[in-house]
Amino acid sequence: MMEVMTYTKEQLEEYSDQVKIAVMQSLVNEKIMEKEQADDWCGNHTVILRKRGIFRTLTEKWLKSQKEKGDFILVVKRTF
Numbered sequence: 001m002m003e004v005m006t007y008t009k010e011q012l013e014e015y016s017d018q019v020k021i022a023v024m025q026s027l028v029n030e031k032i033m034e035k036e037q038a039d040d041w042c043g044n045h046t047v048i049l050r051k052r053g054i055f056r057t058l059t060e061k062w063l064k065s066q067k068e069k070g071d072f073i074l075v076v077k078r079t080f
Helices: 009-029 035-044 058-063
Strands: 045-051 071-077
Touching: 009 035, 009 045, 009 071, 035 045
Parallel strands: none
Antiparallel strands: 045 071
16 A cells, blocks of 8 residues: 655655754764764755756756656755
């Protein structure tokens, strides 16, 4: 049986951020990364969902590429 759930974009971004923290905690627990490094990385990175069209290249626009529509997941770093 398949269960379908509906979330807002903001809810999905919040859940994605929780997954990011869980993955980083696992890396610390497995001694792959130090806790301070993981805290720093989590503090400077976040997970966002964006439409594909926002980040298409000029070539894709010129060729009017028929790539899949919809959102995709990005990990972005704070730069300020």
